[in-house]
Structure formats: C-alpha cells, structure tokens
Amino acid sequence: MKRNVFRELRHYLDVTAQVIRMAVLTVFEYPSNIAGWLISNPLQFIMGFAIIKFVVESFGEINGWNYGQLAVLYGISVISHALSMIFFVQGWFMGYYVMDGDFDRYLTRPLGVLYQFFFTNINIFGITDLIPGILVFVYGCMKCGLQITWYFVIQVIVMLIGATLIRGGIYILLGSTSFHTRSAVDFGQYTQEIMDKTTMYPISMYPESMQFILTYLIPIGWVSFYPVSGLLGIENGVCNGFFVSFITLAAGILVMLLAGAYFTAGLKKYESAGN
Amino acid sequence: MIDVNHLSKDYLLKKKEPGLKGALKGLIRPQYEVIHAVRDLSFHIDEGEIVGFIGPNGAGKSTTIKMMSGILTPTEGSVLINGENITEHRKTVVRNIGVVFGQRSQLNWDLRLGETFELLKHIYEIDPVDYENTLEVMDGILGIKELIDKPVRQMSLGQRVKGDLTASMLHSPRVLFLDEPTIGLDVSSKFALRRFIREINEIRKTTVILTTHDLGDIKELCERLIIINHGVMMEDGKLNQIVDRIAPYKTLVVEYYDEQAPEHEKCEMTSHEGNIAKYRFMKKDITAAELIADLSKQKEIKDVSIEEAGIDDIIKIAYGS
Numbered sequence: 033m034k035r036n037v038f039r040e041l042r043h044y045l046d047v048t049a050q051v052i053r054m055a056v057l058t059v060f061e062y063p064s065n066i067a068g069w070l071i072s073n074p075l076q077f078i079m080g081f082a083i084i085k086f087v088v089e090s091f092g093e094i095n096g097w098n099y100g101q102l103a104v105l106y107g108i109s110v111i112s113h114a115l116s117m118i119f120f121v122q123g124w125f126m127g128y129y130v131m132d133g134d135f136d137r138y139l140t141r142p143l144g145v146l147y148q149f150f151f152t153n154i155n156i157f158g159i160t161d162l163i164p165g166i167l168v169f170v171y172g173c174m175k176c177g178l179q180i181t182w183y184f185v186i187q188v189i190v191m192l193i194g195a196t197l198i199r200g201g202i203y204i205l206l207g208s209t210s211f212h213t214r215s216a217v218d219f220g221q222y223t224q225e226i227m228d229k230t231t232m233y234p235i236s237m238y239p240e241s242m243q244f245i246l247t248y249l250i251p252i253g254w255v256s257f258y259p260v261s262g263l264l265g266i267e268n269g270v271c272n273g274f275f276v277s278f279i280t281l282a283a284g285i286l287v288m289l290l291a292g293a294y295f296t297a298g299l300k301k302y303e304s305a306g307n
Numbered sequence: 308m309i310d311v312n313h314l315s316k317d318y319l320l321k322k323k324e325p326g327l328k329g330a331l332k333g334l335i336r337p338q339y340e341v342i343h344a345v346r347d348l349s350f351h352i353d354e355g356e357i358v359g360f361i362g363p364n365g366a367g368k369s370t371t372i373k374m375m376s377g378i379l380t381p382t383e384g385s386v387l388i389n390g391e392n393i394t395e396h397r398k399t400v401v402r403n404i405g406v407v408f409g410q411r412s413q414l415n416w417d418l419r420l421g422e423t424f425e426l427l428k429h430i431y432e433i434d435p436v437d438y439e440n441t442l443e444v445m446d447g448i449l450g451i452k453e454l455i456d457k458p459v460r461q462m463s464l465g466q467r468v469k470g471d472l473t474a475s476m477l478h479s480p481r482v483l484f485l486d487e488p489t490i491g492l493d494v495s496s497k498f499a500l501r502r503f504i505r506e507i508n509e510i511r512k513t514t515v516i517l518t519t520h521d522l523g524d525i526k527e528l529c530e531r532l533i534i535i536n537h538g539v540m541m542e543d544g545k546l547n548q549i550v551d552r553i554a555p556y557k558t559l560v561v562e563y564y565d566e567q568a569p570e571h572e573k574c575e576m577t578s579h580e581g582n583i584a585k586y587r588f589m590k591k592d593i594t595a596a597e598l599i600a601d602l603s604k605q606k607e608i609k610d611v612s613i614e615e616a617g618i619d620d621i622i623k624i625a626y627g628s
Contacts, residue, residue: 046429047426047429047430049429050426050429051426054415054418054426057422058415058417058418061417061418061458135378136373136378136406136411137411137413139376139378139397139401140376140401140404141401141430141431142399142401142430142431143398144398152426300380301380302378302379302380303379304373304378
C-alpha cells in the first residue's frame, strides 16, 4: 500500500488540527494558569526591552544600531523565540522523556516520532510571548519609518520561519544527547540565556572570534542579527540585501536536517524504561 | 502472523567502581560491560493465538515485547509482522498492532477520556462507522461508554486500564501486546481485563501477546507459554504439555478416620500429618481412580481431593533451572 505525499500531508494536518483543539481544551481546563502566563510572560519581555531603551537613551546607540532598529531586532528575536516555544519547547525536556520511556507511545503510532513528540505537546501558552514580540517589532518599524511592502513582508515571514527552525533544531540537537548520555539535563535555562544575549542585541558588539562562532559554527547570528540588518540595510560585514532572510531559512532547514538525523540515530539507541 | 528470527538485544552498561577514585576513573576512561538482555530468540506465532510470556524480573520479557512492538531496535535478528519487518517499516506495521504497557497510560491526563479516543481516531484514520462499532463492542465488554466523559485524572487505576484497553483496540489491530496488564488491579478489574482478552480474541480474532507474573492470567488465558530466563528461551509450548513434561505428577490428598495411613508402591507419600496423607503419583504409572481404589481396600477413606501440579510449580522449576 503506497501512500502518496498529499494524503500523508493531509493526514498530518488533520492530526495537527485535533492536537491544537486538545491543547486549547487543556488551557481551559486550568483557567487560573492563563492569567499567570498572560501577565508574567509579556512582562518579562517588556522589562527586557525597557532596559534596552534605557541603555540606548544613555549612550545614543549600540554599535551603530539606533533605538528603532534595536526594537526591530528585539522584536524579531522575541517573536522567533515565541514561535519556537509553541512548537519546539519540548526539546528542552527531551532527556526526561528518554529516561521515563515516554517515546514508547510515539514509536507504536503510525506517525513520525519527532512530529508526535513536538505536536502532541504543543505549547499554546507560547502565544503569550508572541504578543510583546509583535508589539515591540511594530513599534520599531514605526520608529524607523519603514515602508510595508510585499518585499518586506516576505523577508519577515521567511526569516521568522528560518529563525524558528534554527532555534528548534538547536533544542533537538541538545535534547538528543540524552539518548547517548542516558541522563536528563534541562537545557532550557542555558539555551534561553545564550539565545537571549545573542539574538536580542547586535552580535557585532561581541569580539570577532565570538562573531565567527555565532556565524559559522552555531548559526545563532542568522536568527535575528543578519536577516534584520539585511532588512534594515545596516552593513554587517558578512552579507547584506534581500536574500539574507533566505540564508536564514536555508540555515534553519540545514540545522533541522542535522538535528533530525542526530535524533534518529539517537532513537536507535533508545532503551525505553523498565516497568 | 508474527515471525521472530534470531532476535538479540545487547545493552552497554557502564561499569561502576566504588568510591571517589572509582567514580573519577569511570569519568575519564569509562569501562563498558555488554549485557545480553535477549539472546537469539526465534519463534512463530499464528493468527488468533494467545501467548503468555513469563519469566522472572529482568529475564528479558519486556525487552522482547518492546522489540516486537517496534519500540526497541534489535541488536541482531528481526521481527516480522504479517511478513513486514517492524524495524524497517515501523509506520506501516504499527497500524496492525495495539499496545498496552502496564501502568504507563497513553490517555491524556487533563482531558475527558473521549478526547484521547478522538485523537486516536485521527492518528489511525479510523472510519467513523468502524469507530462506532468498536466503541459499541468495547462498551459491551468493558462498559466504556459511562467513562467516556470523565476526565482521566479523576479515574481509578481500574478505569484507566479500561480506557487504555479501549484506546489500544480502536484501530482494530490484528495483534495486541500487553506488558503486565493486571499489575496493581483489584480482583474485579482483573476479571474484566481477562474477559476483555478472551472476547477480543474470540470476536475479532485478535492475536494477543502478554507478559505477566499473575498465575491466574496464565491459567485462564494462555494456551501457549513462552518461558524466558536470562534472555534465553527456556520453554515454548502448550501450557498443559509443559506441565506434563516439567511436572508429570499429581498429588492425591486422602483423609482417613485415624492417623494410620497406608503406603502404595506406585506413588510416594510426600506428607502425613494427623489424619491427612498426601500421595504424589506419576500420571503414566497409575490413575487417581486406581490409587483411590487400592488405598480404600487397605483402609477406610473419609475424603479425597486431587492437586494438579500447578503453574506455580512449573514456574518455580523453570525459573530455578
């Protein structure tokens, strides 16, 4: 029985719709959580941005980036963070799933394991991070007096998809180490810290060696710094122009493919857990 | 239906040495030890069989069943279900299997039971008519419909197991794997579970493979037993044949009117306390009726009963060897 690609895709979309429906139902099951997330998550990022505002107002600009441009950068960083939180946050906790044998269930169902791992645990609350991200982004665009053209919209969408894939891929790569080490480490805190510090500010302010690492080894520079500088026409010394966002997308796909392969290799070593 | 060919699974276990020095040594130059959890298992299971896997803890039962259901990748050998290799074609082969693993539930903890069923309906692309039919059958066996609107977190263990059993049957699998399904269940839930296994086997011709430590499960369900110990197959065959071979004897318990008990040359008196004597005899040497007749000629008998060599004896003998 050969199943064609379109049927397969429709099947996955159908399951995704059901999974999202269940996630929304779960949110309503615990209404008191909603209020907490709605307040604390946006506040965290609004406060973060307030600090940038303070710094810029004191020093004029950061490494050639003015206030409005920094807001755009910050916005893209937070939006891609929020998207990765919605779809890929489980990667942070993959080690616990490995140790507890929770992959058993995914392996006995006729869908991709990685798909099930992320989508059956889809994190609707991530939306609460999306709101401050979009607010700061729109605010930055207005400050810079940007013209909203099709070019602009395409670049933003493409870079967000790429950035989310880069983040997600990194979570998967880190999480998949658990298959080999057979221990559960919560990478969330570290990744969040590093990602925040390298995507919310221009990486041109770091030493050159670090810039090199963030550009070519761990492609975090492509999450926000390069595509946003391309979007705003700020010289970054590596690459500029309309196509930077597409490089971000390509980097995202590359990291994801790598992560997928590493995960699949890990899954072969999966040992489940005793009863 | 199911072919298991030379199946083996090795684990690498890091050797731990005692003390701080040992811990440091393990950190710098880890030494690994190969554990052979399952060694060269081969067997065939036909459609519609109920097969019990038994063996002591750590014998390799769960490892075997997890390789058979596609969860673990075998180190060597293969598992074919309906002629297809489960390791290579996981996504297609698992459409034909259902899995219930002990106390690990696949139900969504936060929502009503029906939501998990709904999700599975989409995952397995179940036809709505088939779905309703299966639910009807499951309602008949387990009374699942009264639970369908109950949030899973509010359910008792017995109710959750019923939910899990139904969930595993929604896509009408040809094979059902159960890993210690009766663990922790009370008597009536156990009874319901056994009835469930018997009925799906009868009504739907579902092949059932289960591991258990419960002698009742084995006695009531399994026609065929596979006994595993230290990852190696010890016995594979019909329950009564294994019993006949490992323990080909019965015990006759005789109560007399006084403490004098006669002996008999074709059997062995295994105990004699008060008015009660126990005779162990080989089935091939003498029948129970003959033995009773012979004994009653020598002495008046008040009461008799016959003890079959139990499965517990079999397990004790098989595990011990």
